[in-house]
Amino acid sequence: MIAAVVLPLMAALGIAAAGQRSPNIREAVTLFAAACLIAVVWVFLPEIMNGQSPRLQLAEMVPGIALAFRLEPLGLIFAMLASLLWLINSIYSIGYMRANREPRQTQFYISFAIALSATMGIAFADNLLTLFLFYEILTLSTYPLVSHKGDKNTIASARVYLGILLFTSIGLFLPAIIWTYQTAGTITFAENGVLAGHLSGVELGILLGLFVLGIGKAAVMPVHRWLPAAMVAPTPVSALLHAVAVVKAGVFSITKIVVYIFGLDQLANNDAATFFLSLAAFTIVVGSIIALRQTNLKRLLAYSTIAQLSYIVMAALILHPIAGVGAALHMVAHGFGKISLFFAAGAIYTASKKTELHQLKGIGRRMPWTMTAFTIGALSMIGLPPTGGFVSKWYVLGGALAAENLVAVTAIILSTLLNAAYFLPILHAAWLQEADAPETENHGEAPLPIVLATVTTAALTIAFFFYQGPVLDLASQMMGISASE
Amino acid sequence: MTLTDHLPALQVLVPLLTAPLVLLLHVRGLPRLAAIAASLTAFAIAVSLTGIVQTQGSASYEMGSWPAPYGIQLSISPFSTLLLLIVTGSSSLALLAGQDKLRMGPQGEPLFYAAWLLALAGLSGIVVAGDAFNIFVFMEIASLASYVLIAGGVDRRALLAVFKYLVMGTTGATFYLIGIGLIYMMTGTLDLADMETRIADVGELRPILVAAGFVTVGLALKAALFPLHVWLPNTYTYAPHMVTMFLAACSTKVALYVLLRFDFLVFQQNLTAHAVQFSIFLIPLAVFAILVASGVAIGERNIKRMLAYSSISQIGYVLLGASLVSVMGLTAGIVHMFNHALAKGALFLAVACLATRIETVRIENIRGIAKDMPLTMMAFVIAGLSLIGVPGTAGFVSKWYLIGAALDYGALGIVLVAVILVSSLMAVIYIWRFVEAAYFSDRQVPLTASGEAPLSLLAVTWVAVLANIYFGLSSQLPVSLASQAAETLLEHLP
Incomplete structure (x- = not known):
């Protein structure tokens, strides 16, 4: 377990040592570490499937509260997803950073590795404080990535990014943790929650609010502003933010807190859960509507992410086991789908420097591989078979229906329509329309590593439709139901 | 008695006695080395005292074996060892870190490091002292020495800053002195532990109340407690960097330490x-x-x-x-x-x-x-x-x-x-x-x-x-x- 956290850190050191002197060695270190990380994380799979839950205590931060890790199903899903995507993302980064001749690449890979280390810490955290520690490290380590370009505009956006995430975490998340500790006497994750019998009614609702809004990384409105702002980052970073680490860390934290701190039963009788469910539903619909109005491809994807994240938050707050499984599945499905979309957007930028929607007419013929991947990603976002997005939506919808939650059902149906409304025109333009003006410069596909990574994630998106395998088992195990139900 | 038993006294004596020796060292670089040695020794003493307190609990030490309240008593408690760690630790780090450019140039080195050791001795003395008057004496030693240290800054504005500090610091010390004077008048003792028990017998509490006011305000001035903080920004800004590091880490905290001891140990239970x-x-x-x-x-x-x-x-x-x-x-x-x-x-x-x-x-x-x-x-x-x-x-x-x-x-x-x-x-x-x-x-x-x-x-x-x-x-x-x-x-x- 400790290896999972330390390995990326070692990689960061190795990358720093290799430095600018030899980019090849530097990138080899990154890839090697990413591959090792996958091995280290996936080795735990059989153990967890057998229902074990190894725990490891490192130090005592404050007497009584340890810096400790514990493996449990949801965390393992998250860690497996992140480690797998780190490898693919690294391959992509190499192509992207070289093709675009980005400056400060060593710093880029170092920050990336530290961010991954923090992600592993979040995934394995045994208590809220450990989670919070790595949550903050993740915020800080991604700041240099977001501000990578270094011009005035970028710095201003990166400041919004850092500002919102730090202010919500220190201003809301931390007090919520301390409050939990004061009332329940513990902040260690436990089955069925730790708050039973300590808090109820309005207080419980306020605490839930502090958590849901304090975890700004989940981008529930109104704390979503940082996500579009962070779009100034290079594309591999956007992919990291949206699919691998940052937003996933947010929704992962919320899901984990709802399940292991509050406990589903505890929240079931509380109006606040309904309120925040409605807020998430609101975010889904409004985020989709805003996405509809975007003219820049990456900003469109950003608002799409905001909407998709709230799916997971909403699924967790439906408080039904099947919806909980849906939340875990959607974390993975959205990860694969969104990373394909971002990879494709970055490939288009690398090959042609195009960033706006109206420039995309006829691009499908020039970049067939990239646009195929984009199409698969888009289908997954809409939730059409044969993509992973269909499976997860199926479970969320099933949970919502089983819980007879009309708000959630309406939001899911509405957003499916809206998703189709903003993705289909792009697909139409890319595949079926002719380019407006003759191209000044001929371009084909992006460099090989980029295409390779993009196609891989798209393939994963489809594969996830046919085989959810361990993810489904783990998620079911977390919710205490058997996979066949 | 073994050497370990004398550690509380040595905590103050080591820097205090090294200070005049440093004055005699006129070889360049040597004064700093001597100061480092003394400061590290003090730090080692503080660490071992912490160990002793953790295993054996609080202890007191009688200077020259004269029993309190007649003799001078030094007290070692978890609180004071924590402060000793801060004081000696920050002094050692600051000295080890390097050398500042000084106003008086290389010739001033012996003076500067002698003053440093006096400040260290004074601050440690305040922490271990068990009676109000010795606290005052050590406070004056520490203050006077730190005025010299701050004035060592190359920026000329350091002089004005130090003058302001001197005026305010002396006012604070005087307030404190008036306070303990009043208490002495009413109880006839200066030992903190003794004071606590004797105030209980005092019938007329008004002078004690006034004394509490004087002591609190005087120490608040030393601790740069808002709104009595005006001396602090300029002193920290224009002092030599190492001095700033040393004083910022410990000097105001030592004043707060005395304030807490007075308020909680002496006054709290006696004043309604x-x-x-x-x-x-x-x-x-x-x-x-x-x-x-x-x-x-x-x-x-x-x-x-x-x-x-x-x-x-x-x-x-x-x-x-x-x-x-x-x-x-x-x-x-x-x-x-x-x-x-x-x-x-x-x-x-x-x-x-x-x-x-x-x-x-x-x-x-x-x-x-x-x-x-x-x-x-x-x-x-x-x-x-x-x-x-x-x-x-x-x-x-x-x-x-x-x-x-x-x-x-x-x-x-x-x-x-x-x-x-x-x-x-x-x-x-x-x-x-x-x-x-x-x-x-x-x-x-x-x-x-x-x-x-x-x-x-x-x-x-x-x-x-x-x-x-x-x-x-x-x-x-x-x-x-x-x-x-x-x-x-x-x-x-x-």
Whole structure:
């Protein structure tokens, strides 16, 4: 377990040592570490499937509260997803950073590795404080990535990014943790929650609010502003933010807190859960509507992410086991789908420097591989078979229906329509329309590593439709139901 | 008696007796080496005293075996050993870190380091002294010596700053003296423990009340408690960098230590409703200190001055914790003395690193400096995070306790929590301004020399930074000392 956290850190050191002197060695270190990380994380799979839950205590931060890790199903899903995507993302980064001749690449890979280390810490955290520690490290380590370009505009956006995430975490998340500790006497994750019998009614609702809004990384409105702002980052970073680490860390934290701190039963009788469910539903619909109005491809994807994240938050707050499984599945499905979309957007930028929607007419013929991947990603976002997005939506919808939650059902149906409304025109333009003006410069596909990574994630998106395998088992195990139900 | 039994006395005597010897060393560099040796010895003594206290509990030492209240008594408790660790530790780090340019030039070295050792002896003396008058004597030694140290700064404005400090500091000391004079008049004793029992027999409490006022205000002046802080920003800004680091880490905290001892050990149980008045008087002051000083720090363009204002607001934290009059609150306040010393010490060391490459440590001059001095700026960032109170650093531990204590305080506690959080966010702003300038702007002013700071300075800075992380991840030692200290202080409450 400790290896999972330390390995990326070692990689960061190795990358720093290799430095600018030899980019090849530097990138080899990154890839090697990413591959090792996958091995280290996936080795735990059989153990967890057998229902074990190894725990490891490192130090005592404050007497009584340890810096400790514990493996449990949801965390393992998250860690497996992140480690797998780190490898693919690294391959992509190499192509992207070289093709675009980005400056400060060593710093880029170092920050990336530290961010991954923090992600592993979040995934394995045994208590809220450990989670919070790595949550903050993740915020800080991604700041240099977001501000990578270094011009005035970028710095201003990166400041919004850092500002919102730090202010919500220190201003809301931390007090919520301390409050939990004061009332329940513990902040260690436990089955069925730790708050039973300590808090109820309005207080419980306020605490839930502090958590849901304090975890700004989940981008529930109104704390979503940082996500579009962070779009100034290079594309591999956007992919990291949206699919691998940052937003996933947010929704992962919320899901984990709802399940292991509050406990589903505890929240079931509380109006606040309904309120925040409605807020998430609101975010889904409004985020989709805003996405509809975007003219820049990456900003469109950003608002799409905001909407998709709230799916997971909403699924967790439906408080039904099947919806909980849906939340875990959607974390993975959205990860694969969104990373394909971002990879494709970055490939288009690398090959042609195009960033706006109206420039995309006829691009499908020039970049067939990239646009195929984009199409698969888009289908997954809409939730059409044969993509992973269909499976997860199926479970969320099933949970919502089983819980007879009309708000959630309406939001899911509405957003499916809206998703189709903003993705289909792009697909139409890319595949079926002719380019407006003759191209000044001929371009084909992006460099090989980029295409390779993009196609891989798209393939994963489809594969996830046919085989959810361990993810489904783990998620079911977390919710205490058997996979066949 | 073995040597170990004499450690409390040696704690003061080692630096005190080395000081005149240093004066005789006229070889360049030698005075500093002697000072380092004495300071490290003092640190070793403080560490072993901590060990003794942890295993055997508090102890007292009678000078020349004269029993109290006739003889001079030194007291060693968890509280005092924690302070001794801060004082001797920061002195050793500052001395090891390197040498400042001095106003008096190389010839002034023996004088400067003799004054340094006197300041060290004085501050340690205040901490171990068990009677009010010896505290006064050591306080004067420490103050006079630190005036000399501050005046060593090359900037001419250091002289004006030190004069202001001298006037205010002397006023504070006089207030304190008047206070203990009144108590002596009523009780006939100067020993703190003795005082506590004898005040109980005093019929007319009005002079004691007046004395409490004088002592509190006098010490508040020394501790730079808002609104008596005006001497502090300039002194910290213009003093030599190492002196700033040394004094910022410990001098105000030692004054607070005396204040807490007086208020909790002597006055609390004897004056009616003193605890309540203590809270009513100090909570608003602490809140103002935290908010106003943070606000001023946000606007400052000189790093040292910004850090000085931040110190004023951090003193507010210590006081806020103490003024809640609960075990958790006092633990928070006391542990924050330790953690703030770590964070602020590391920050001032990083500033000293910067100062080796630029003329004045102003925001205009540090633009883009992270490219030239990556290690220094990394140290600055981590120490800054500790000051903000990000988990994983020492600063977080005290914030955790402070917020917990405030939540226990009832309805007003929610407001206090809000104050703590708002000021943490303000700290984010005032630290981040400089970080952003260093990392994300282009250099406008040329460096006076290229490359990183000298290795010794950088190494010491990183020792301090790593200590911040170590005590952030494993806070057993300071927290256990602080909570024992808090329990001792509260035992005396009726």
